[in-house]
Every structure is written in C-alpha cells, then in structure tokens.
Amino acid sequence: MELAGWAEIESNPAFTASAPNITPDPETGIGGWTDRQIIDAIREGRRPDGSIIGPPMPIALYRGLSDRDVQAIVAYMRQVEPVNNEVPDSVYNMPLPPAYGPPVGAVPEPDRDDRLAYGAYLAGPAGHCIECHSPMGPKGPDWENRLGAGGLEFHLPFGTVVSTNITPAGIGDYSDAEVERMIREGVRPDGSKMLPPMPYGYYANISEPDMDAIIAFLRSLPEK
Numbered sequence: 399m400e401l402a403g404w405a406e407i408e409s410n411p412a413f414t415a416s417a418p419n420i421t422p423d424p425e426t427g428i429g430g431w432t433d434r435q436i437i438d439a440i441r442e443g444r445r446p447d448g449s450i451i452g453p454p455m456p457i458a459l460y461r462g463l464s465d466r467d468v469q470a471i472v473a474y475m476r477q478v479e480p481v482n483n484e485v486p487d488s489v490y491n492m493p494l495p496p497a498y499g500p501p502v503g504a505v506p507e508p509d510r511d512d513r514l515a516y517g518a519y520l521a522g523p524a525g526h527c528i529e530c531h532s533p534m535g536p537k538g539p540d541w542e543n544r545l546g547a548g549g550l551e552f553h554l555p556f557g558t559v560v561s562t563n564i565t566p567a568g569i570g571d572y573s574d575a576e577v578e579r580m581i582r583e584g585v586r587p588d589g590s591k592m593l594p595p596m597p598y599g600y601y602a603n604i605s606e607p608d609m610d611a612i613i614a615f616l617r618s619l620p621e622k
Contacts (some may be wrong), residue, residue, distance in 0.1 A: 401478050402427070403485035407454055408553065415454060415488040423480040436472050441502045450494045457498045458538065462523035464507045510607075517615025520608055527612070530596070531564045547622035552595055559593050567621040574613050581609070 403419040422429040428436060435446045443450055443457035451457065463471075508519035521527040532539040533549035540547075548563035562568055569577055576587040582602045584592040592598075604612070 399481060399483070401475065402481035402483040409454070410553075412492050413452060413488060413490045415452065415490075416485050418485050419481065419483050420475060421478050421481045421483075422476060423482050426482050426484045427480060428475070429480060433469070433472050436475065437468050440468055440471065441505075443498045450496070450498075452488060452490050452494050453538075456526045456529040459523045459526050459529055461499060461502050462505060462519070464505045464519075464523075466507055467524065468505075510611075513611045513614050514618055516608075517611035517613070517618075520612050521615050525601075525612070527564065527616075531561045544622055546616065546619045554594065559595065563622065564616050565619040565622045566617060569616065570621070574610075577613050577616065578609055581612070 401420045402423075404417045407415045407417065409415075419427040421427040424430050428439075431439075431446055438444050439446075439451060441457070441461050441463060443455065443460075445451060460468075508516050510516050528541060528546055529539055530550055530552075531546050531548050532541055533544050533547055534540065535543070539550070546563065546565040546568075548561045548568060550561045552559040552561070569580075572580075572587055579585050580587075580592065582598065582604070584596065584598040586592060
C-alpha cells in the first residue's frame with residue numbers, strides 16, 4: 399500500500415483531508431498524469447483539472463524544491479507499484495486560495511558548500527521541519543515572527559501532540575549528538591520517547607553531512 403492513500407487528517411472545523419493515492423495506478427492514482435502535472439501538483443498545489451490542493455500539504459515550502467529534486471521525486475513515484483485504491487475527496491470548510499503564488503519558474507540546486515543555506519533548504523522545502531515546528535498565524539505557520547518556536551497541535555487517535563521549540567531556546571542545552579538522536583530515533587536526552595507524527599523512520603536515513611547542515615541551521619535560528 400506504499401503511497402496508495404491513508405487515513406483522514408482532521409483539523410476541526412477547518413477541514414478533513416484524505417491523503418490521495420499517488421501510485422501510478424491509472425484509475426485511482428496518478429498514472430494518467432504527465433511529469434509536468436505531477437510537478438505542478440507538488441510545487442503549485444494544482445491538479446491537472448485546475449482544482450487547488452489544500453492543507454496540510456505544505457505547498458508554500460514545496461515551491462522551493464529544486465528542479466532536480468522535484469524531478470527525482472517524480473521518477474521515484476513512477477516506479478512505485480501501482481495500487482488500485484479509491485480514496486475519498488478531502489472536505490474543506492474554508493476557502494482555498496486561487497493559487498499559492500505566481501507560477502514557479504526554474505529553482506536551482508541549493509549550495510551545499512553554504513552549510514546554513516543548505517540546512518535551511520533541508521529543514522524547509524525538503525524536510526519541512528519548520529512547517530510542523532512553527533505556530534500558526536492568521537495565514538498559516540508564522541515563519542516571519544515565530545520560526546521554529548513550536549506549539550502546533552496534532553490531534554491524533556491516541557491523543558494530542560504539540561510540536562516542540564527547535565530554536566536555541568528549546569534545544570540550546572542539547573549537544574549535536576543529542577539533537578541528532580532526537581531526529582533519527584525519536585529519543586530525548588533524558589531517554590524518554592518522542593511521539594508521531596514526526597517520521598523518525600525516514601529521518602533515520604539522513605546522511606551525516608545533511609544532518610550536520612540541519613543542526614547548524616537550527617542552531618542559527620533566533621531564540622523564540
């Protein structure tokens with residue numbers, strides 16, 4: 399069932415979102431979409447029929463994915479096993495924007511030699527750490543004033559999870575190794591277990607240079 403759609407994501411009363419089937423199945427997935435249409439869905443938040451994709455998909459961040467990276471994502475999605483799985487449409491009780499901004503043109507590769515800029519790319523468009531770890535403002539995550547300050551609530555079947563502060567005010571007393579273990583394994587410095595929805599199973603595979611860049615970026619954030 400990889401990428402074949404999953405359970406509903408509720409944010410009452412704003413929306414009930416159902417993650418769609420993005421396998422190459424031609425009937426219930428994206429098998430009939432062109433590469434350009436898939437890229438437009440990821441970076442522009444627009445389906446082939448012109449309809450707008452709503453939250454929680456972080457379109458504002460995905461707009462910054464480099465051309466090379468978004469093309470690699472499409473290539474990966476093409477080789478996933480097709481699964482015929484019909485997923486109900488998402489329901490939004492709020493207006494969606496006509497667009498998330500002007501058309502995305504060419505987006506260059508991030509400069510890997512600039513560790514802070516590269517870390518910002520990995521924690522932003524690529525890994526969207528700042529999406530979940532920034533509190534909501536009137537128009538979405540407040541990246542301008544409260545970047546990384548935490549406080550976003552996730553109402554899950556087992557209870558409510560609140561994202562932590564990942565600025566130096568929240569993790570400044572932790573060593574780089576302790577922060578890395580939190581990201582990779584979901585274990586705090588005191589040994590206690592962290593909770594979903596942070597995808598530790600995926601973050602466990604981050605390369606060491608990429609992890610170093612992410613932590614350097616987190617260290618550079620203003621204390622909030």
